[in-house]
Amino acid sequence: MSTLTNRRILLAITGGIAAYKSAELTRRLKDAGADVRIVMTRGAQEFITPLTLQALSGHPVHTELLDAEAELGMGHIELAKWADLLLIAPATANCMAQLAQGKADDLLSTICLATVAPIAVAPAMNQAMWADAATQANLDTLQARGFHIWGPGQGIQACGDIGYGRLLEVEELVTHCQQMFESGALAGQHVVITAGPTREAIDPVRYISNHSSGKMGFALAEAAIAAGAKVTLIAGPVNLATPERCERIDVVSAQNMLDASLQLISDADIFIATAAVADYRPINPADQKVKKTPSREEFTLHLVENPDILATVANHADRPFCVGFAAETQQVEDYARAKLAKKNLNMIVANDVSDPSIGFNSDNNKVTLIDQTSSTSIGPLSKRALADKLIIEMANRQKAQQ
Numbered sequence: 001m002s003t004l005t006n007r008r009i010l011l012a013i014t015g016g017i018a019a020y021k022s023a024e025l026t027r028r029l030k031d032a033g034a035d036v037r038i039v040m041t042r043g044a045q046e047f048i049t050p051l052t053l054q055a056l057s058g059h060p061v062h063t064e065l066l067d068a069e070a071e072l073g074m075g076h077i078e079l080a081k082w083a084d085l086l087l088i089a090p091a092t093a094n095c096m097a098q099l100a101q102g103k104a105d106d107l108l109s110t111i112c113l114a115t116v117a118p119i120a121v122a123p124a125m126n127q128a129m130w131a132d133a134a135t136q137a138n139l140d141t142l143q144a145r146g147f148h149i150w151g152p153g154q155g156i157q158a159c160g161d162i163g164y165g166r167l168l169e170v171e172e173l174v175t176h177c178q179q180m181f182e183s184g185a186l187a188g189q190h191v192v193i194t195a196g197p198t199r200e201a202i203d204p205v206r207y208i209s210n211h212s213s214g215k216m217g218f219a220l221a222e223a224a225i226a227a228g229a230k231v232t233l234i235a236g237p238v239n240l241a242t243p244e245r246c247e248r249i250d251v252v253s254a255q256n257m258l259d260a261s262l263q264l265i266s267d268a269d270i271f272i273a274t275a276a277v278a279d280y281r282p283i284n285p286a287d288q289k290v291k292k293t294p295s296r297e298e299f300t301l302h303l304v305e306n307p308d309i310l311a312t313v314a315n316h317a318d319r320p321f322c323v324g325f326a327a328e329t330q331q332v333e334d335y336a337r338a339k340l341a342k343k344n345l346n347m348i349v350a351n352d353v354s355d356p357s358i359g360f361n362s363d364n365n366k367v368t369l370i371d372q373t374s375s376t377s378i379g380p381l382s383k384r385a386l387a388d389k390l391i392i393e394m395a396n397r398q399k400a401q402q
């Protein structure tokens with residue numbers, strides 16, 4: 001899986017001949033896993049139709065600042081908040097001038113002022129316009145304000161001139177987007193993550209388990225990889241594709257998960273336990289399928305406590321930096337804080353699984369990150385976006401301890 005999986009990229013297209021390339025750019029960003037929404041200026045619509053971009057992005061295209069219908073769906077402030085990255089490609093000389101002046105007289109310029117997401121500008125214009133002192137001054141202003149400037153490239157232009165002013169190639173723009181999300185905060189670290197549920201056999205066809213989908217753990221694996229870590233996922237039975245560049249060990253029961261974790265301890269720098277491990281398992285799973293007996297109205301299962309994987313790792317002589325998750329339905333922070341102390345953890349991430357819009361099997365989560373001295377609320381966010389923030393928090397705390 002690429003670093004753009006589930007990334008929200010707002011692609012803004014302005015009015016230049018290179019606008020035709022934004023169709024291919026949209027397709028390639030989507031292929032890399034990004035969710036792409038499109039903003040087009042009036043000029044852009046002279047070169048390529050909104051319908052093309054709508055078909056490729058799978059979303060309505062946004063063109064007007066004052067459009068009552070659009071504001072009901074996703075208005076300029078929602079778009080500004082939605083984006084993880086705002087990419088303006090192609091960006092004309094006029095667009096750069098507008099941004100440098102901080103204008104808010106159309107949809108794009110307004111979003112640029114309203115967003116806290118990084119803004120990347122991919123200029124495309126005639127070589128003389130690019131070299132002009134006004135454009136160069138605008139460029140300096142944008143760079144000083146933290147805009148990312150990607151390009152322009154050099155070569156023969158649509159007008160026949162040769163020089164700087166070509167929109168970067170689509171592959172180069174996609175690579176820039178991918179690099180933007182790679183923080184390097186965990187470069188050289190080995191992160192081991194448990195994810196998903198465990199299954200505890202009752203007999204060969206039945207088991208005790210829970211609703212964990214593995215999404216939170218897999219999102220953390222992607223985020224850790226994007227931050228430069230080597231990642232091993234120890235996954236219970238889940239229906240998720242393995243992230244790119246990730247080692248995966250599939251397990252079934254809590255005992256399997258513990259065995260796999262112990263194998264990796266001495267090589268791990270950070271251990272993150274997102275798995276929803278069954279606390280108990282049947283003492284003696286039956287060898288054959290348990291048959292229904294007509295005279296028996298009740299069936300009693302005898303359970304025994306499972307080993308606590310996270311506590312075992314956190315109390316090991318070779319312990320890595322240990323991060324737990326706490327799935328609670330009430331007194332979320334109090335119970336999580338008790339687990340932080342009892343299991344000897346460096347950090348715990350508490351989530352309220354009584355809310356179906358977050359927690360088990362949802363795409364979003366809202367958590368409280370708790371350590372010995374602080375408690376920070378994060379979200380609601382997509383699990384992938386949340387994972388990025390959690391990884392940075394973990395990396396900072398782990399470094400502070402070294």
Ligand code: PMT
Nearest residue numbers: 213214215216273276277308309310324325326327360361
């Ligand atoms: O997988 P998803 O559908 O995306 O859902 C995500 C999630 C809700 C499962 C996840 O965010 C989460 O909260 N994971 C922890 C679930 C849990 O079992 O919490 P707990 O409070 O029971 O356990 C506390 C910690 O101890 C957890 O880190 C757990 O992995 C660990 N543990 C618990 C029991 C045990 N026998 N061994 C363990 O390692």
